[in-house]
Amino acid sequence: MNKELFLEEKYIKTKKKYRKIVTYVDGENLLREKHERIVSLLKQECSDSIFAKAYIEHSSIVKNAKAHMYNDIFLFFDVKDFFPSINHNYLIQRLYKELNNNGNASINSCSKLVELCSVNDKGLPLGLVTSPILSNIYMKEFDNIIYGKLKKLSLDNIIYTRYADDIVISFKAEKIDPDINVNIKECVIRCLKQVHLKSNENKERVYDIRKGGHVRITGINVIVENDNYRKLTVGRKRKDRLYNDVMSYYMRRIKDREKALSIKGNESFILSVEGKEYEKCYSENMKKVIKEYGYDSLHDMIKAIKY
Numbered sequence: 304m305n306k307e308l309f310l311e312e313k314y315i316k317t318k319k320k321y322r323k324i325v326t327y328v329d330g331e332n333l334l335r336e337k338h339e340r341i342v343s344l345l346k347q348e349c350s351d352s353i354f355a356k357a358y359i360e361h362s363s364i365v366k367n368a369k370a371h372m373y374n375d376i377f378l379f380f381d382v383k384d385f386f387p388s389i390n391h392n393y394l395i396q397r398l399y400k401e402l403n404n405n406g407n408a409s410i411n412s413c414s415k416l417v418e419l420c421s422v423n424d425k426g427l428p429l430g431l432v433t434s435p436i437l438s439n440i441y442m443k444e445f446d447n448i449i450y451g452k453l454k455k456l457s458l459d460n461i462i463y464t465r466y467a468d469d470i471v472i473s474f475k476a477e478k479i480d481p482d483i484n485v486n487i488k489e490c491v492i493r494c495l496k497q498v499h500l501k502s503n504e505n506k507e508r509v510y511d512i513r514k515g516g517h518v519r520i521t522g523i524n525v526i527v528e529n530d531n532y533r534k535l536t537v538g539r540k541r542k543d544r545l546y547n548d549v550m551s552y553y554m555r556r557i558k559d560r561e562k563a564l565s566i567k568g569n570e571s572f573i574l575s576v577e578g579k580e581y582e583k584c585y586s587e588n589m590k591k592v593i594k595e596y597g598y599d600s601l602h603d604m605i606k607a608i609k610y
Contacts, residue, residue, distance in 0.1 A: 306422065309334035313430075325428035338433045341416060345436050349401040354446040356521075357467040358435035365535065365576055367466045368523035372533045374460060374473035377518050378484060380491050381506035385468035386434060387426035390499035391417050394427075394441050401440055438467065442498070449494045456486060466521045479511050523576060537576050542584055545569050549604055553596060563610035570605050 309332050314321040327335040351359050356367035371377065382388075395413045402408035420433040427434040442465060450463045459475040472487060492502050512518045517526045524536045548566050552559070573581050582590075582601055598604045 304334065304337075304419075306334055306419075310422065310428075310431075322429065324430040325422060326430045335432065338420065338431060341420065341433055342436055345401075345433075345440070348404075348407065349436075349440055352439060352443040352446045352465075354450060354463055354465055355439050355442065356464050358439055363575075364466060364521040364523055367464050367471070368520040368525060368535055370464050371462050371471055371473040371520055372525045372535065374462060374475055375512055376474055376476050376479055377508075377510040377512065377520070378472045378487055379506065379508040379510075380470040380472075380488075381503040382468035382470070382495065383501045383503040385500070386429050386438060388500055389425070389427050389438065389441055391421065391425060393499055394437065397440050397444065398437075401443075435467075445494055445498050448497075449490065452490050452494070453487065456483065458483070469521055471520055479509060484509055535576050537573050537581070539584055541569075542573060542581055545573060546585060546589060546601060549601060549608075550592065552608065553604070558610050560610040563608050566605060566608065570602070 309328055310325055311328055313324045313326055315324055316322075356362045356364070356370075395410065395417055398413040398416065399408055399410050402413065417437075420427065420431060420437060422428050427437055446463075446465060453461050453463055453472065461474045462472070464471050470491065472491075476483075488502075488507065495502055510518045512525065512527055517524050519525075519538075522537075524538050526534050526536055528534065545566065548562070548569070552562055552566060579600075579602060585601070593599075593601055593604060596604060598607070
């Protein structure tokens with residue numbers, strides 16, 4: 304199969320650079336159909352890493368943050384160029400181990416699978432439906448090994464999770480111990496090297512939640528309130544954006560399906576983190592505007608949006 308006939312490259316601008324995305328050509332696409340069958344097979348035959356929180360059913364950035372919310376010290380690591388750096392030979396070995404439990408695979412068949420799901424001899428393409436599940440299979444043994452090494456440090460309530468290329472390690476402690484942090488960093492770097500990956504030093508961080516009163520984990524804020532009570536929040540900026548989007552939608556009086564779905568999706572996410580209490584942050588003037596439209600809450604305004 305000539306994969307080039309079924310794929311196209313696009314470049315998406317991020318904050319600091321352009322990121323290459325490989326997408327499927329619109330219309331009937333035999334390669335996408337094959338990829339979807341591969342994903343279905345891998346879901347049936349491979350078990351998920353218990354430490355992975357991305358690309359797994361019923362998991363999310365919210366659950367990732369919840370896992371750590373009652374700890375005190377947080378260390379953050381980012382895998383440098385994660386998807387482009389995945390080593391095919393190592394991935395083939397990991398696939399073979401996962402699939403050969405039932406005797407349903409050979410090294411040759413695993414090699415052909417990786418080739419079918421790649422565009423180069425290294426890395427997994429961002430945008431293909433197979434890349435997320437293959438990346439988790441690639442990192443599964445890493446997850447188990449690093450957690451085992453972290454447990455040997457005998458820290459109180461040590462928690463390790465990985466959300467794609469974002470690694471979070473947390474534990475309870477009276478204060479930050481530089482020696483412990485160095486040990487953890489060396490452990491992460493060593494384990495990443497074993498799977499042909501590197502840590503992005505520019506994104507390595509250490510936080511003591513008791514000093515700043517909050518910590519941000521994969522986009523979710525953990526806030527410390529009275530008596531060390533912890534809660535999750537999406538942050539004021541996102542809630543203000545939702546409010547402004549709703550007001551803009553009502554002022555234009557034009558039905559815009561795409562914008563309506565975006566508003567409803569954004570609120571659904573905020574509700575999953577904070578519940579209906581998210582509206583407590585809005586000022587009296589903001590609530591007054593909602594009343595002027597004839598609604599008791601922003602939530603009611605959003606429910607009334609038709610498209």
